Amino acid sequence: MAKTPGLQPRRAALKMLDAVLRRGETLEQAGGAANGLGNPSDRALARAIAGEVLRWLVDFDALIDSATSKTLPDDAKARMVLRMMLAQWLRLETPPHAVVATALPLLDGGPKRLAHGVFATLTRQDAKLPDNPALPDAVMMRWGEWAEAIASGLAVPPPLDLTVKDHEKTDEWAEKLGGESLYPGHLRLQRGTAVEKLPGYEQGAWWVQDLAAMIAPRLCGEGKGQALDLCAAPGGKTMALASAGWQVTALDNNARRMLRLRENLARTRLEAKTVIADALEWEPDEKFDVILLDAPCTATGTARRHPEVVHRIGPRQIAEMADIQRTIITRAVKWLAPGGTLVYAVCSLETGEGEDQARWIDGEFGLTPLPVGNTELPEALEPTSEGWVRTHPGMLPENGGLDGFFIARWTK
Structure with missing residues (x-):
C-alpha cells in the first residue's frame, strides 16, 4: 500500500x-518524536500542529463536544486526532480535504467514521475559534484578575527578542535587522528567520x-565586583552581567545546557567562570557583591512559546518548586x-513562586528591600506598589x- x-x-x-498530555513531558522533551523526520519542514509541521493543539486545546474540545452526541473521553485517540484536525484547519489553514486525508490513517482500527463525521x-x-484561547478552569482561578489579559497574549x-551586547549600538542593529527597540539594548524582530542566519x-x-528576561540582570546595575x-544556563543573564562589567560566576547543574552557555560566551566574546554543580550542594569560596x-x-510565564505549561502544571508542581526556591x-x-x-526572579505566573516568596524573604532574613524604579523598566511597564516587577x-x-516574570530586589 502506498504511503x-x-x-x-x-x-x-x-x-x-x-507524551505531553498523558505522560506530563514538556513539548521540548516530547520533540524527539519529530527528530526522526528527515525533512526540516516535516519537523516544523509536527511541532506546529502539536503547539497549536496545546495552545487552543480547551476551544478545540468545546467544538468537538458540540458535534458529538456522546462525549468522547479526554484520553480517547479519536479526540486527540480531532484536535489535530481542527488545529490544521483553523490555525494552520490546511484545506479540509488534506486534513481528512492525513488524519484518518492515524485511526487505523479505530473510529474513522466518527472522526470524519465530527469534522465534516x-x-x-x-x-x-474565539479571538483568544480559553484557559482551563483551574488555571483561570489561579491567575485570577490577570487570567483574561494573559489569555489574550497566548x-x-x-x-523574536534579542539583547544587543553593546547597548550604544542598538539603533545600528535595529537598522541592520529591521527590528524595533522597547528597552536599551533590546531588539524585537518578526518570527520566521533562522537565528543563525541573521546578521x-x-x-x-x-x-x-x-x-521580560532582560529586566533581572539590568536590575543588578553596572559591574562593581563579583x-x-x-x-545560569543557557546564558542570557550571564552574558548580560558580563557585558555590564561584572566578574561573573555562572552556576548550573545541567551539563548540556552549560555547554550551550559556554558556546554563547565564546560566540559573544564575553568571559565568565562556569561551574557545573547543584545549587543545593555547592559551596563557594567567596562572597558575592550581587x-x-x-x-x-x-x-508558566513562558506559555506563549511553551503552551503545554497551561495543561501540565498544577498545585503539586507549584508547591514543589516553591520549596526548592526557598532552600x-x-x-x-x-x-x-x-x-x-540579591535579585530574585522567576519566569512564573504563580503568586506562590513570586509575590509570596518576596514576602517570605522580607520577613526571614533581615534584608533591606531595594524597590525597582520606573526608569529601570521598559517604557510602559511600571513596578508594583511594593517596588517589585510583575509581567x-x-x-x-x-x-x-x-x-511572565516576577522580580524583586534586596540589599544586605
Whole structure:
C-alpha cells in the first residue's frame, strides 16, 4: 500500500501530544518524536500542529463536544486526532480535504467514521475559534484578575527578542535587522528567520533573550565586583552581567545546557567562570557583591512559546518548586557580601513562586528591600506598589507582549 503523503509528521505530532498530555513531558522533551523526520519542514509541521493543539486545546474540545452526541473521553485517540484536525484547519489553514486525508490513517482500527463525521459537521457549520484561547478552569482561578489579559497574549507564538551586547549600538542593529527597540539594548524582530542566519550572529553582537528576561540582570546595575548567576544556563543573564562589567560566576547543574552557555560566551566574546554543580550542594569560596537567582520554577510565564505549561502544571508542581526556591534562597543569602544585592526572579505566573516568596524573604532574613524604579523598566511597564516587577503575556499587546516574570530586589 502506498504511503499517504504528509502522514509521518502527523504521526509525530500525535506522539508528541501523547507524551505531553498523558505522560506530563514538556513539548521540548516530547520533540524527539519529530527528530526522526528527515525533512526540516516535516519537523516544523509536527511541532506546529502539536503547539497549536496545546495552545487552543480547551476551544478545540468545546467544538468537538458540540458535534458529538456522546462525549468522547479526554484520553480517547479519536479526540486527540480531532484536535489535530481542527488545529490544521483553523490555525494552520490546511484545506479540509488534506486534513481528512492525513488524519484518518492515524485511526487505523479505530473510529474513522466518527472522526470524519465530527469534522465534516464542524466544517459545514463553518466553525470558528474565539479571538483568544480559553484557559482551563483551574488555571483561570489561579491567575485570577490577570487570567483574561494573559489569555489574550497566548493566541500566537511570540516575536523574536534579542539583547544587543553593546547597548550604544542598538539603533545600528535595529537598522541592520529591521527590528524595533522597547528597552536599551533590546531588539524585537518578526518570527520566521533562522537565528543563525541573521546578521551579527557569528560575530556575537547579540543573543536571544525575551524582553521580560532582560529586566533581572539590568536590575543588578553596572559591574562593581563579583557576581553570581545561579541557575545560569543557557546564558542570557550571564552574558548580560558580563557585558555590564561584572566578574561573573555562572552556576548550573545541567551539563548540556552549560555547554550551550559556554558556546554563547565564546560566540559573544564575553568571559565568565562556569561551574557545573547543584545549587543545593555547592559551596563557594567567596562572597558575592550581587547574586542573581533566576530560580527553578514551573515556567508558566513562558506559555506563549511553551503552551503545554497551561495543561501540565498544577498545585503539586507549584508547591514543589516553591520549596526548592526557598532552600536555594536561604543558601544564596549566606553567600551575599555585606552591602551586596540579591535579585530574585522567576519566569512564573504563580503568586506562590513570586509575590509570596518576596514576602517570605522580607520577613526571614533581615534584608533591606531595594524597590525597582520606573526608569529601570521598559517604557510602559511600571513596578508594583511594593517596588517589585510583575509581567505577564497580556502586557504590551500593541508591541507583541512579553513573558511572565516576577522580580524583586534586596540589599544586605
